[in-house]
Amino acid sequence: MTDTTPALDPALDPELAALLGFLAEAGYPPMWEQSAADARVGFRALTVDLRDPGLLPEMLEVRAATIAGPERDIPARVYRPRPGELPTLVFFHGGGWVVGDLDTHDLTCRTLARDCEAVVVSVDYRLAPEHRFPAAVDDAEAAARWVAEHATDPAAGLGGSPVVAVGGDSAGGNLAAVVAQTLRDEGRTLAGQLLLYPATDLVTAHPSLAENAEGYFLDAPTISWFLEQYVGDADPADPRLSPARGDLRGVTPAVVAVAQFDPLRDAGTAYAGLLEAAGVPVTLRAYPGLIHGFADMGRFSRAAQAAVDEIGALFRRLLHP
Known part of the structure; x- marks a missing residue:
């Protein structure tokens, strides 16, 4: 029998290479071969079930919340690390x-x-x-508006400071980038946008899509499967799907993080360049040896944890100038 497993680049962080080997041996079927319901169960197994609860950062308070949305109440969870007035980060x-x-x-x-x-x-x-689209965008925009309007309201139990930011990883980074443009158009001021390996352009076939098409956690068939589920009959060039196609002038400053072995690497890098060309302050960090999803992989990889530490420090400076 011929081994069709792709050879991994030796520049890949060895601890992440070990993680990928473990996942391969576990025999999880690829998402694109599953139903959405089964894929959700599998993703929870990879994230929640492999997590040591004892290593979770302690919070002063973690509580459930609901936000009025366009079609239903939107469930949310509020994390407060310490007492006192703090900025509020809306995360997707x-x-x-x-x-x-x-x-x-x-x-x-x-x-x-x-x-x-x-x-x-x-x-x-x-x-x-x-x-399908635009449901996720509609919910994200509604949530960000609500936080912006209630951040200083004691009854809402948010940060208490008027400083509000948005952020997300991957598809959540896409939503954060879209929301940053929408709130700019509505005249609402944000302190920053944190975009972790974001999906910013659903049209352009950047080189990293082919270079990292298989073997590095997120693969090309899964990306195609995601788009089939979400985009439907919509135009992928719509700026609410591809924020890189929108007007970036005057959007909030950004911290953009990308990984060397991520199919989305070049899209994130290009988005940072577009922000800079539009006059938006942007900090881009390109992390060698890392893969898509590294923000949740610090418990497996010291290099991933170092990246997470740096990203947190960089974004903190935007929220606490």
């Missing part, structure tokens, strides 16, 4: 707009709350294919 989880939830990104939100010294509001937006 990744998962290709198809998988992921409040639990799968619990570690990421706790880490950002601690490292950025901010109250984090994690948003459980509607998922595809049950709710």
Whole structure:
């Protein structure tokens, strides 16, 4: 029998290479061969079930919340790291707009709350294919507006400071970038946008899509499957799907993080360049040896944890100038 497993680049972080080997031996079927419901169960197994609860950053308070949305109340989770007035970060989880939830990104939100010294509001937006575009965008925009309007309201239990930011990873980074443009158009001021390996252009076939098409956690068939579930009959060049196609002038400053062995690497890098060309202050960090999803992999990789530490420090400076 011929081994068809792709050879991994020796520049890959060895601890992440070991993680990828473990996942390969576990025999999880690829997402694109599953139903959305089964893929969600599998993603939770990879994130929630492999997590040591004892290693979660402690919070002063973690509580459930609901936000009025366009079609339903939007579930959310609020993380407060310490007492006192703090900025509020609205966070949108990744998962290709198809998988992921409040639990799968619990570690990421706790880490950002601690490292950025901010109250984090994690948003459980509607998922595809049950709710295709623009459902996720509509929910994300509604949540960000609500936080912007209630950040200083004691009854809302948010940060208490008027400083509000948005952020997300992967598909959540896409939503954060879209929301930053929408709130700019509405005259609302944000302190920053944190874009972790974001999906910013659903049209352009950047070289990293082919270079990292298989073997590095997120692969090309899964990306195609995500887009089939989410985009439907919509035009992928719509700026609410591809924020790189929007007007970036005057959007909030950004921290953009990309990984060497990520199919989305070049799209994120290009977006940072577009922001800079539009006169937007932007900090780009390109992390060698890392893969898509590294924000949740610090417990497996010291290099991933170092990247997470740096990202938190960089974004903290935007929230606490």
